[in-house]
Amino acid sequence: MKNRFFIYLALFFVVIVFLGPNLAPHHPFHYDLSQGFLTPSFQHWLGTDENGRDILSRILFGSRISMGIALVVVLVCAFLGTIIGFLAGYFGGMVDRIFLMIADLFQAFPGILLAIAIAAFLPPSFLNVVVILCLVGWVGYARITRAQVLSLREKEFMEAGRALGLPLWRLFSFHVFPNLAGPLVVQATFGMAGVILIESTLSFLGLGVPATVPSLGRMMDSGSSLLLVAPHIALFPGLAIMLIILIFNLAGDQLRENI
Amino acid sequence: MFVVVTLVFFLLRLIPGDPIDFILGETAPQADRLALVTSQGFDEPLLKQYSHFLKDIFEGNLGQSYFTRKSVGDLIGERYPQTVKLALVAMVWAILFSIPTGVFASVLRGKFFDRLLLALSLVGISVPSFYLGPLLVLLFSIKLDWFPASGQDLSGSIILPSLTLGLAMAAILTRMTRSSMLDILNSDYVRTARAKGLSFFKVVFKHALGNALVPIVSLIALQFGTLLAGAIVTEKIFSWPGLGSLLLESIGRRDYAVVQGCLMVIALAYVVVNLLADLVLTKIDPRIRLK
Numbered sequence: 322m323k324n325r326f327f328i329y330l331a332l333f334f335v336v337i338v339f340l341g342p343n344l345a346p347h348h349p350f351h352y353d354l355s356q357g358f359l360t361p362s363f364q365h366w367l368g369t370d371e372n373g374r375d376i377l378s379r380i381l382f383g384s385r386i387s388m389g390i391a392l393v394v395v396l397v398c399a400f401l402g403t404i405i406g407f408l409a410g411y412f413g414g415m416v417d418r419i420f421l422m423i424a425d426l427f428q429a430f431p432g433i434l435l436a437i438a439i440a441a442f443l444p445p446s447f448l449n450v451v452v453i454l455c456l457v458g459w460v461g462y463a464r465i466t467r468a469q470v471l472s473l474r475e476k477e478f479m480e481a482g483r484a485l486g487l488p489l490w491r492l493f494s495f496h497v498f499p500n501l502a503g504p505l506v507v508q509a510t511f512g513m514a515g516v517i518l519i520e521s522t523l524s525f526l527g528l529g530v531p532a533t534v535p536s537l538g539r540m541m542d543s544g545s546s547l548l549l550v551a552p553h554i555a556l557f558p559g560l561a562i563m564l565i566i567l568i569f570n571l572a573g574d575q576l577r578e579n580i
Numbered sequence: 581m582f583v584v585v586t587l588v589f590f591l592l593r594l595i596p597g598d599p600i601d602f603i604l605g606e607t608a609p610q611a612d613r614l615a616l617v618t619s620q621g622f623d624e625p626l627l628k629q630y631s632h633f634l635k636d637i638f639e640g641n642l643g644q645s646y647f648t649r650k651s652v653g654d655l656i657g658e659r660y661p662q663t664v665k666l667a668l669v670a671m672v673w674a675i676l677f678s679i680p681t682g683v684f685a686s687v688l689r690g691k692f693f694d695r696l697l698l699a700l701s702l703v704g705i706s707v708p709s710f711y712l713g714p715l716l717v718l719l720f721s722i723k724l725d726w727f728p729a730s731g732q733d734l735s736g737s738i739i740l741p742s743l744t745l746g747l748a749m750a751a752i753l754t755r756m757t758r759s760s761m762l763d764i765l766n767s768d769y770v771r772t773a774r775a776k777g778l779s780f781f782k783v784v785f786k787h788a789l790g791n792a793l794v795p796i797v798s799l800i801a802l803q804f805g806t807l808l809a810g811a812i813v814t815e816k817i818f819s820w821p822g823l824g825s826l827l828l829e830s831i832g833r834r835d836y837a838v839v840q841g842c843l844m845v846i847a848l849a850y851v852v853v854n855l856l857a858d859l860v861l862t863k864i865d866p867r868i869r870l871k
Contacts, residue, residue: 429584430847431809438591438843441831518708522813525710526828538710545714545817552718559711567706574702 324575331510331572334565338388341381349374349382349535358551367557370540371547376554379535380561386536388565390447391516394454395509401455402462403505407493409463410470420467424460432457436519440528450529454516465508469501503580510576514569521562537562584847589633592840593626603646603836642844643837647830652841655826660845662732663815663822666745667807669738671800673746674753679789679796682757686765687784697754704751713744713817730819741818745811749803756799760792794865801857805850 337344346366356373359365367376409420427435436453443449473479473496482492523529524538532539537558544555600613600622617623621632636643642652685694720740721729728734764770765788773783812824819825823842830838 426583426587429587429851431806431850433812434809434843434846434850437812437827438588441827441839442592514706521708522710525708525813526816528831541710541714545710548714548718549722552714552722555714556718559708559714563703563707563711566708567703570702570706 325579327568327571327575328579331513331568334568335388335392338381338384338565341385345375345378345381347375347378349379351375358554360551360553368551368553370544370554371551374535376540376557379540380537380558383535383537383540383558384561384565386530386534387517387520387538387562388513390450390454390520390530391513393451394458394516394520395512397451397455398458398512399462399505399509402459402464403466403498403501404493405459406463406466406468407470407497410467411474411489411492411497413471417467420463424464427456427460432515433519433522436523437526437528440523445527445529445531447530450520450523453523454519457519458512458516461512462505462508465504466501469504470497473497473500507573507576507580510569510573514566514573517562517565517569584851585634585637585844586630588840588844588847589630592836592843593629603834605834637844642841645830645835645838647833647835647838652837655838656823656841656845659821659823659826662820663808663811663824666738666742666811666814666820666822667804669742670745670749670807671804673742674749674803675800677746677750678753679757682754683761683784683789685754685758686761689762694758697758701751701754704747705755707748709744709748709813710817712747713740713814716740716744717817732820737818741814741820744817745807745814749807752803753796753799757792757796760795761788764788764792791865794861797860797864798857801853801860805853808849808853809846 342349351374353369353373356365356369357371359369359373361368365375365377367380370376370379405420409417430438436457439453439456440449443453478496479492482496487496520529521536521538521541524536525542527539527542529538530536540558541555541562544551544558547554600608600616604612604616621629624632640653642656644651645655648655681697685697688694717729717740720726726736727739728737729740731737761784765784770783770788773787774780778787808823811820811822812827814820815822815824816828823846827839827842827846829835830842
């Protein structure tokens, strides 16, 4: 039997995270300075931060934000990357050369540096973070699609489709896409981990979502200056980021083996 | 390199928003705005700005910091050696840890050590440096008091930041070393060498590892470029006075010229390191040179 434990665990995590605010034991924005710096207890499972806010509730809320951003980014990147990669691979020639040049340009920088470079000049907002991460992420999907299409376009079923005069959208939707779905799902699962990592890094550097939003990266940032006094403020949000990334990486590994 | 320089120039200018707002703030007096526009040539057409920019770059002039009034080249020259030093030490950690463990994991394939190492390397890949850094500080600096938590003046202050940078790289390198060695250990010439009676040690370390090194060296170079860029986060955690800290300080001060210079230098280093890796590969594997 194929092992799918981490795939189900990742899906379970997504559900938990999206239900997060309903499961949170306290309000994530509720200030109570008299309850500040509390260590984990029965009332506050992961303790409270310097302003007396419940860390578990903020992690649940922040995870939903990180995961929501990652889902949107992965969907947009997969959609754009697949179409661009299909066009480059299917038409070849000049279209393919232009695509390769643009892809090389985007990959001339490490993803995180490109993200920092753009984020540095834009005000922190959800939309800006999504746009930045999409700019960084689409190339991977496009390259995978292009590579698959280069081999698929020579297959008999594609020849038959072309001979029947099928329009391009139909060739793509019914003949190419079903063959691409497996590798794309694997890439998207690893992509979730990568996007969450870059998003939380941007937030940690103060370049991600607005400061008022309890994102995991921002919680790590504010907590790391309090390591001496209350290490749990930084350690639990960091652990949450690590677990989310780890589970998506493991799920990606299992998907790759199963597909 | 030309592509990188061009990309940095256009990237920063095509991003929505006025660079004058970015540098002076939206509420700056009109006179100050005009003075800055004229002095920096922001009123000129984009292509003309680009030609001036290229000319300055080829003359080695990266501009002047608005905040410190120092030359950007000098500022980068002061800070960059610190980043390179940090990345080099991190790379040494990564190589020292990953190559022996990756080789042993491949030899002991499927055994407990192999499984443990695979699990640990996946954890290593998944730990963000902004989490690993504080963990190391908490353990080695606050609890055990072995190494300083920040700065670069005290002895041993490079240990924690370099470990933070190096461990993530070690995790990736270990997996690559293991899979590369597994490919080679299953090949015919290794079987022949064993059949001819060569010692196991000689087969693994002389015949197999030499050939397994090709993809590993590529990855080391790629990762070294990423280390130079990834040092931004580590430098922030440990207050390491490198290029990453300079970049973050300059973003905070809205020092456009310095931000642009830092980005260009980091991106150029990434490209140069990858180029050097290709050259090194031709030395390791003569087949690449022949092609």
